[in-house]
Amino acid sequence: MSHIIQIANLYKSFGKTKVLQGIDLNFEASKISVVLGPNGSGKTTLIKSILGMVIPESGSIKVMGTEIQNQWAYRANISYLPQIANFPANLTVQELVNMITDLRGKAAHEESDLINDFGLGPFMKIRLTNLSGGTKQKVNILLAFMYDSPIMMLDEPTNGLDPVALIRLKALINRKKAEGKSFLITTHIMQLVEELADEIVFILEGLVYFKGTVDSLKKTFDEPNIEKAIAKILLKNNVV
Amino acid sequence: MLKILKYSFFDLIRSKWSYVYFFFYLVISSSLLYLSGDISKVIISLMNIILILVPLIASIFGVMYYYNSREFTELLLAQPIKRTNIFLGQYIGLAVSLSSSLLFGLGIPFLVFGIFRSSEIWNFIILIVTGIFLTFIFSAISFLVALKNENRLKGFGIVIFLWMFMAIIYDGLFLLSLIVFKEYPLETISLILSMLNPIDLSRILILLKLDISALMGYTGAVFRKFFGTDTGLLLSTLILIMWTVLPVWAIVRVSGRKNF
Numbered sequence: 001m002s003h004i005i006q007i008a009n010l011y012k013s014f015g016k017t018k019v020l021q022g023i024d025l026n027f028e029a030s031k032i033s034v035v036l037g038p039n040g041s042g043k044t045t046l047i048k049s050i051l052g053m054v055i056p057e058s059g060s061i062k063v064m065g066t067e068i069q070n071q072w073a074y075r076a077n078i079s080y081l082p083q084i085a086n087f088p089a090n091l092t093v094q095e096l097v098n099m100i101t102d103l104r105g106k107a108a109h110e111e112s113d114l115i116n117d118f119g120l121g122p123f124m125k126i127r128l129t130n131l132s133g134g135t136k137q138k139v140n141i142l143l144a145f146m147y148d149s150p151i152m153m154l155d156e157p158t159n160g161l162d163p164v165a166l167i168r169l170k171a172l173i174n175r176k177k178a179e180g181k182s183f184l185i186t187t188h189i190m191q192l193v194e195e196l197a198d199e200i201v202f203i204l205e206g207l208v209y210f211k212g213t214v215d216s217l218k219k220t221f222d223e224p225n226i227e228k229a230i231a232k233i234l235l236k237n238n239v240v
Numbered sequence: 241m242l243k244i245l246k247y248s249f250f251d252l253i254r255s256k257w258s259y260v261y262f263f264f265y266l267v268i269s270s271s272l273l274y275l276s277g278d279i280s281k282v283i284i285s286l287m288n289i290i291l292i293l294v295p296l297i298a299s300i301f302g303v304m305y306y307y308n309s310r311e312f313t314e315l316l317l318a319q320p321i322k323r324t325n326i327f328l329g330q331y332i333g334l335a336v337s338l339s340s341s342l343l344f345g346l347g348i349p350f351l352v353f354g355i356f357r358s359s360e361i362w363n364f365i366i367l368i369v370t371g372i373f374l375t376f377i378f379s380a381i382s383f384l385v386a387l388k389n390e391n392r393l394k395g396f397g398i399v400i401f402l403w404m405f406m407a408i409i410y411d412g413l414f415l416l417s418l419i420v421f422k423e424y425p426l427e428t429i430s431l432i433l434s435m436l437n438p439i440d441l442s443r444i445l446i447l448l449k450l451d452i453s454a455l456m457g458y459t460g461a462v463f464r465k466f467f468g469t470d471t472g473l474l475l476s477t478l479i480l481i482m483w484t485v486l487p488v489w490a491i492v493r494v495s496g497r498k499n500f
Contacts, residue, residue, distance in 0.1 A: 053317045053318065072320055072323065074320070076320035078318070082311070086312065088247075091251060103316070103321060
């Protein structure tokens with residue numbers, strides 16, 4: 001099986017807080033990997049390290065076989081949906097889309113389908129500052145799915161979405177997976193994990209605590225659903 | 241980088257503060273021109289305004305723009321763009337948009353008043369060039385401060401303090417030191433001290449060009465005696481360039497290592 005992202009011995013601390021303490025992790029191609037862990041366990045730091053936004057102290061990260069340190073061109077293979085959607089206030093949605101397309105130097109893909117699916121049509125000419133939180137998140141999704149990148153990293157993609165948009169997002173993720181895209185998702189919505197995840201990576205105190213399928217997680221901790229299994233891990237480790 | 245620059249510039253040029261800044265200069269320079277009618281005097285009055293106001297506005301805009309676009313910067317950082325280009329593009333976009341408010345705000349009234357037919361044209365150009373230098377210097381410094389400080393209040397505080405120090409406190413300390421050490425030869429030390437402050441340096445540059453001894457003050461006079469008008473102009477321009485390049489270099493360095 002091919003590894004699309006390879007992480008070896010990754011360390012990162014912010015001041016005295018040790019966030020990543022030797023992460024060894026491989027993500028497989030064309031799968032949906034969900035990264036779980038309590039707040040502050042280093043999920044976002046891990047994703048940002050892969051994107052080169054956080055610079056690790058030591059360790060190596062390879063994306064599609066190439067070491068990413070001090071590189072930037074590899075990001076053309078990655079689409080990222082950040083946790084907080086905040087955009088330049090004076091631009092309209094259409095201008096933002098045009099701008100990111102221009103910056104990526106790659107034509108948009110299925111743009112009008114996505115705009116229809118998430119009901120963004122009426123908002124395209126509106127300035128971003130006047131959009132509600134949920135609509136901003138939809139713009140965020142549009143931007144992440146528009147460029148047909150082989151790797152999709154979604155940080156809390158369901159934030160602020162209404163049920164219709166949520167169902168469409170899940171369908172979209174499944175469709176893109178069938179097209180061969182690799183997903184790396186963080187979320188706190190366990191239902192989403194049950195429905196989507198091929199693989200769960202549980203991070204605890206900067207280390208990979210568990211890696212495997214949903215079923216193996218339930219089996220390992222002898223619980224009927226993920227929520228309880230996760231709660232068990234947390235209680236056992238005195239995290240909460 | 242040019243793409244980032246273009247988008248930052250257009251984003252800023254559409255914000256209402258750019259217009260406020262532009263109209264401020266437009267109103268001030270038109271009314272001064274209308275009231276006095278003497279271009280030379282107006283340039284001197286404007287110099288005093290520019291030397292204080294340009295650094296202040298550039299500082300405040302610099303930190304504000306950086307902090308406000310932080311999430312957007314994160315979006316850019318996830319795109320296949322080199323890190324340095326993002327920050328340099330944003331910085332230059334900011335400095336260029338502030339500079340154009342200054343250029344057009346002052347330029348239009350002077351143009352209407354007939355600056356091109358006047359002998360003061362070079363003095364006016366020096367005034368504008370100095371203003372643009374100060375914009376680039378202080379927006380670079382404030383960008384750097386904002387990059388180094390996650391805490392917005394702290395960033396604002398540092399930038400305002402730096403402005404106050406260079407625009408107001410520095411001169412006071414300078415004068416004080418001249419009085420205290422008046423027994424000693426002070427030419428060299430005062431020359432160095434004035435080079436260490438871009439606002440002082442700009443004042444000297446403009447006054448050297450205007451050639452008004454009465455307003456030049458001690459350092460200006462020393463400057464002219466030491467270097468002559470032409471060398472003085474050249475030297476102060478070179479140091480202003482250094483003042484611009486250094487913080488920009490630091491922006492490149494700091495942004496390369498920063499975590500987002």
